[in-house]
Amino acid sequence: MPRIPLGWLAEHVDLPAGTTAEQLAADLVRVGLEEEALHPAAVTGPLVVGRVVERTPEPQKNGKTINWCRVDVGAHNEVAEDGSLRPRGIVCGAHNFDAGDLVVVALPGAVLPGPFPIASRKTYGHVSDGMICSTRELGLGDDHDGILVLSPADVVAEPGDDARELLGLGEEVLEINVTPDRGYCFSMRGVAREYGHATGASFRDPGLETDEDATPAAGGFPVELDDDAPVHGVPGCDRFVAQVVRGVRASAPSPAWMQRRLTQAGMRPISLAVDVTNYVMLDLGQPLHAYDLTQVAGPVVVRRARAGERLTTLDDVTRELDPEDLLITDSPAGAGRAGRVLGLAGVMGGAGSEVSEATTDLLLEGAHFDPVSVARTARRHRIASEAARRFERGVDPRLARVAVRRAAQLLVEHGGGTVEPALTDVDQTAPRRTIDLDLDLPARLVGVPYAPDDVVSTLRAIGCDVEPAGDRARVVAPSWRPDLVVPVDLVEEVARLRGYDEIPSTLPSAPAGRGLTPDQVARRAVAQALADAGWVEVLSYPFVGPHQLDALGLAADDDRRRALRLVNPLSDEQPTMRTFLLPTLLETVRRNVGRGLTDLALVETGLVTTPSGHETPAPRLPGGARPSDEALERLAAAVPPQPRHVAGVLTGMRERAGWWGAGRRADHTDAVAGALLVARTVGVDLVVAAGAVAPWHPGRAAELRLPDGTVVGHAGELHPRVVAALELPARAAAFELDLDAVLGARPGEPVQAVPVSSYPPAKEDIALVVDEQVPVGELLAAVRAGAEASSAGQILEELRVFDVYTGSQVGEGRKSVAFSLRLRAADRTLTAQEAVAVREAAVEEAHRRHGAVLRS
Template sequence: MRAPLSWLREYAALPAEVTGRELAARLIAAGLEVETVETSDITGPIVTGKVLTIEELTEFKKPIRWCTVDVGNAEPQNLICGARNFAVGDTVVVVMPGAVLPGGFAVGARKTYGKLSEGMICSLRELGVGDDHDGILILPEETGVGVDAIELLGLRDDVLDIAVTPDRGYALSIRGVAREAATAYGVAFTDPADVPLDGDEGAGESYPASIGDPSACDRFVLRRVRGFDPSRTSPLWMQARLHRAGMRPVSLAVDITNYLMLELGQPLHAFDAAKLTGPIVVRRAAAGEKLETLDHVTRTLDPNDVLITDASGPISMAGTMGGLNTEIDDASTDLVIEAAHFEAIGVAKMVRRHKLHSEASYRFARGVDRELPLRASLRAARLLAELGGAEIVPGVTHAEAPAETVTITIPVAHPSRVSGVEYPRETVVHRLEQVGCTVTGTDPITVVPAPWRPDLTDPNDLAEEVIRLEGFDRIPERAPRPSAGRGLTPVQRLRRRVGRILAATGHTEVLSYPFVSAKDWDALQLPADDARRTALRLANPLSEDEPLLRTTLLPNLFRTAVRNLGRGQADLAVFELGTVFRPEPNAGKVPAYGVDAAPTAEQLAAIEAALPHQPERVAVLLAGRAEPSGWWGGGRAHGWQDAVEAARLIVREAGAELRVVQDQHAPWHPGRCAALYVGGTLVGHAGELHPRVVAAYGLPARACALELELSRLDASHVPTSSHVSTYPVATQDVALIVAETVPAAEVESALREGAGELLESLRLFDVYTGDQAGAGNKSLAFALRFRAADRTLKSEEVTAARDAAVAEAASRTGAALRG
């Protein structure tokens, strides 16, 4: 909403020294979003003058005139001008040497076309009050000469550009912004809608009309004028205000409706009475109906569209755009002015359905004052009579459906409880009355919001009005005080610990949208019957290329890695924490319930049963080098071992031990894939990615990945520090010969189980295959650390524990000590 300061001053008695920027600061403090303030840089002298002589200079390629103009000085001004629309005796606007026009254009005396031009004669666009640049601005003859045109035309004005939020539709008018300005400065406000009615409601209908669907419209008003002169143009002051408010002047009748819409916030529409057929009815569209709107587009109407119709069918999309068949034109002399109160949601849906946005629909969709139609239509009729020579036809059509009055009961202390600032009852009542509310009662108080504030529906809305008008800066700043016994849930704590341990070990967290494409299933090499291919499709996806909810974190993690690679980041260790969506095989659609009451336990259960399973997962992608090369050596590339080690770190945060088993699972390499178990529960997979997957996503060769389901870990585990023993450690190394097919993890598990409680740690530090191990065998070397918490271990105890560990490994895996 663009609001010229001079227009606001007409209804808010602001101090003379208040500037646009100062007013903007006050409005911002009161909760309005003033984006910019445009200030005029025009300076004089700019005066009115009368054309005395015109000499046509014909020796140039385009018509040029050399004129003398009386500007009230002793000597007339000599001026060069290329326009043709003025004649001797016309009163024009003359910019004198030394003046500056909008945009910083300085005007001086200069020689051009062989003549000395002492300034210039101006058009509307050059003065910054219109778009017309085809001809010179001609003023009424009675204006006189030598008059200061800056004051006469209001050329120096500040314009506030306000971004109106959806809940503040009243601010889409000079009336609404002026009320806020008057409140901000504590000055008088004159309501432009406070127009005494003529009392002509009893004089009969101006044109027959009725409301066919009260759910679409609850007030419909028509007034009629005849004898309107369509050749008359809008006065300059109206054109200037429309231009500054961001609207283009069209014709007098249209400009009057637009002017009143900007001033009052009530959209109006003018029909050519000669083109109407029979009574007007406001109703919903019928199936198959069509309407050619003013933009020359024939639209097929939806049964939920709100229409204004006559005997011929639809003549207007209510509150949005009129029909072409009843448009006023250069021959229209008999006009019917329509003002109504349409249902906001119905208009908003119709606008989105047809992608047909207009200034009128923008206001109706945000809520319009229900009491305005009678007064706005009366002002329109009077302006048509005053400026267009029309005669107001006695009577008014006023169709009305009952509307429920909103009443809110609120404790006087409620704004104080919400803000933490003490507001006396007098302050609460005063502020609510300032925004138009009617307040009765002592405590609690009963509040009836003003008709221009449909956004005020509950006590918190009223509390916000008190708080913002008293000043948000009065609310004390203090840290929140959490209630005892609250905090992070076990699942949240586990998620944080996992994120921290991965970040601490060199991984970088990334975030991505949970949307994927069906093409990802083929790129991941998933089998045709893989459950991950069953995904939910979004009803309204952001992109048709990715319409599905993810069933795995890997595709988007791969795409993130590729974007980093494309920007020169070749060594990657990235991870993502998030949910995946796994639909239940027999789940139905999520039921829809009304919003008039909280859902029952049975309804909540039905919703839960229809929702997909949404487990929390973590995924890791590793590519490039794990350790950089340098003078110390050649570095090391990421391998499947790093993916498994990341899984160990994650599982350890849940207080569990990871068991690794060789597996085949897409999208991993069939010979380099590990299934990850905690106890007997499969929690994920890790390893090197399949070469076809690497090629499909453009990843580096031998990239590795991990995906693990956090929901299958014990989130209730609380990490505790282990006891630090003061007694010495005893280290034993064992080298075991096993078949090459035996996983090292199985040998490690057997050693750990056989060593007993004295074992503090176990680490595989060497793998050897060669002649000394024997054909088809490998040698695994482990370091075992033993320690007791209450004594120094004897060598016999350490040897017995080591031998027990070797015996268990021999029993379970066939291991033998290497000689």
């Protein structure tokens, strides 16, 4: 986000004296520029200019030599016993200054960046009453080889003057948030213009073309625009300005005022050539690049990359280039030598033509690149450069020549040398588009009665050329506003500058509609039911890495490892899309446990990606234009299935201890209950059977099936190795269901309410002894089937398990399962014989299926 030093902004707009960053933020927010942060003054307390009166070197026993100095700080000098003022005594370890030099002195009470408070202290046998400061100590750069000596040619100051004001260290800096359509506000020029709109302050545009800039250029360094493969039908470069500057001390340090402003704006000063291009970019909004002229052979050619080309960029990374990348190259192949790649157009230069210590001759580049092309290249190579940040939002195409001229002037002024009279300006920019605007449209859309004259004056204020003709107008947007392309864009500008506070707050009436779909209603019902049962819903990112699947104990051939890999993942450690929810949900649980929250019941509903391996490759769609229907169909065919799952994890206590009881730890039964709750909410009966699949415990896990036998999920206790790998509380449990499959199994007809019987129920209890390996769920299904098939008819109202017993009374390897049956008829009171018939039928079916016998 751009940082706005108030002193720099005041060069372009009349900023009232005493304006604070907070007041500036309040003014800018009225025109849509939101405050991101306020950065206070870098230095507080007394920071003054001092003149070194004496410098006495004193060798120390440790081999180091320090300087005992007397520094005249004007009215801040120390008071002698006779009442006179005498220079302060200060110990300094640097040696790049001498008596008579002007320096910056931090007096006791000052606080330097860090924060680093200054106080009088005894050191090396002296009382050092302050500190002579270096550039780095003042936060003005990284130079720490010596202290900052003020040049009389750069500053006019006397001992005792306020150095904070002199160096700009007392300035506040406002950081603002710029929306993607307002790229011109990534410059002092753009923000100053908006401040003028907000307050009516007089704005002085530093980016206006002069008569010289409007004159066609002849000669100069040869440049060719040869984009034979535009990515979306728009040339990647439609203007290229090149200027040669010779005899410049390119690697010399830039002036102190420029370094200060760059630092305030969040950029590190490097050298004169680099600092000048960065300064002009921050000031005007036009990115520039400086090449070492001796490393460039003409002509410069702007073209697309070819197969196999590589480039080592300024960050010392060698990059494999893509055919869509727009490049800056020198002499092309076939012109006597192989064409070299000099840089990624609008993104980053190459190391081969970088300005070095020996550079004296420069080639300045100022160009206009297509935003879509730059954005794709920057994202493809993961380069978030300042230039790309501006180009991808749109740069003023009329600014390149102005910016190059300004940069050349600064280089000559501070680095010597001469500007060659010949200039290259290859200008293929298209005429600005004309927008036909109904002058009543802003009033109709916004709801404020804007008069046509108000609309015209507002659009002219933002730089538009407006030709009214009755109730309509022909509008040409300014060159720095590429976002203004259709009438509604102009309506938004009218509303913004006339004031959002003028727009009435009126609630719109809800239009008639079809409401939620049945699936949406069902999903919301599931979320509500889980929340009512004490589950907390969370969301996690759908990206996973192999290490997360390894922690869950998935086998190498597990189908869930066959995941869709992203071309440009947010993190190289998580390059694939999840195939089930538990990897990302368990990461959320682990993070909560690590912060001391151990009693958890977290649930997530989300999409998973399950590639079958038969998907067709996705087509590469054009930018800036709607794809064809065929391309969209191919894109849809390339997208693998993405079913919606629901998963939950429980750790710690399910019921906390208190005066009401001892509490209860969550276990596998709670996970099964959570899954059954999901199914029951949408009217589906799941069959619970034993199942063993990672990451669950093989002996405490259940497989969840639809009545037709389709497996739709699992639930139970997590495997101890998984719990240990994720550092979760012992006996953690989880469930996961294919929610789409469950919803697809809902009955086709709506559930019909039945009359409540007024006849009394009959109750029967049975205890069945079976082998210990028989799942209780299967035994329950057998009892239900037998009871419902009895001769007494459909009178089973409720069936539940209320006890499971193992012990000597039932024999080794056996268990007793007790069931409670509640029977009721709709039209009569049941007889004892009817109740017994149901009981016997249930026992008989359980015996037939599992060899169950009544417990004696």
